[in-house]
Amino acid sequence: MSKVPNIIPITDLRQDAASVLRRMRASREPVFITQRGRTAAVMMSTEEYERSEHDKELLHLLARGEKDISEGRTFELEAVLAEARALLKEG
Numbered sequence: 001m002s003k004v005p006n007i008i009p010i011t012d013l014r015q016d017a018a019s020v021l022r023r024m025r026a027s028r029e030p031v032f033i034t035q036r037g038r039t040a041a042v043m044m045s046t047e048e049y050e051r052s053e054h055d056k057e058l059l060h061l062l063a064r065g066e067k068d069i070s071e072g073r074t075f076e077l078e079a080v081l082a083e084a085r086a087l088l089k090e091g
Helices: 010-015 017-027 046-070 077-090
Strands: 006-009 031-035 038-043
Touching: 006 010, 006 017, 010 017, 010 031, 017 031
Parallel strands: 006 031
Antiparallel strands: 031 038
């Protein structure tokens, strides 16, 4: 079963922004702000935004890795581990 999105009109946000922010942080879910009956914005906590950006970066790196593999740009595991060991010894 999918979640019901948290939707509020912009007038409710104007009237009680502090309460909306508290509920948003507690639920960890985004709040969809409507204006004249249409979605105008999405509000989320800083923590959720940062997690979303981190997840997006991971997906980007995975996609790039998949592309590298399909194009034959790979390295032997032992060579990678040897390079990592050398870098760790330097640091």
